[in-house]
Amino acid sequence: MKESKRRTTPAPSHESPRPADDFGAWLAQRLTALGYDLSGPRSGGKSRFAEDSGISPSTVGRLLRNEMPTDPRLLRTLAEAIREPYPVVLVRAGFITAEELAGARAPETKQPITPDQAADELGIDDPVERHLFLTMTRTMVRPTPTDGEGRLAD
Structure with missing residues (x-):
């Protein structure tokens, strides 16, 4: 059998520095509050939100499963779509802590x-x-x- 010369390198890890175990549940609550029906796989709420927000349906699904994106700019789009401040979404997603956010808002004098x-x-x-x-x-x-x-x- 011929051995492949193709090298495989592992994809770089861009995991969130802090796990955001409740992000999916929080996002589901926000979407439900905004009128998106997430009651079942065929309810249409996830697809409708994807269409309204410009975020792909597969990405919406990953976010609802706590799979954080590698690019925080996606979270900016999400924040606008769910009408939440971007910094709040960054904290919820585990990209920064609430303490880091507070420090950025009131830097040391x-x-x-x-x-x-x-x-x-x-x-x-x-x-x-x-x-x-x-x-x-x-x-x-x-x-x-x-x-x-x-x-x-x-």
Whole structure:
């Protein structure tokens, strides 16, 4: 028997970093709430949703079976079709956690940099230019007196 020279390489794994075991049930609830009949294999709801959303019927079936897509852009299309915010669908599908989403919505606040750090970041290393920059910056960030003291002119 002739041995095939065709090499087989395993398909890259693009599994969701977190399992989304309840995604299919959640999606079925959303579709039912939107009026798609999923009561049986011939109910037509899955096919009608596929047609309405532009997502293939086989992909809709895979989503309902918790088989997550490898491309999160599909979830954007799904989010629009089921009228859910895209970030919510990403969390439900296990692409990101609720904590990651919250962190993206409210990133950690950074401490302001000092004038010296700003000069370093800007590459101001000439001593005269650096002194001028630091003096100007420190003057600009100095708190404004509330009692009128320290004002140059009225």
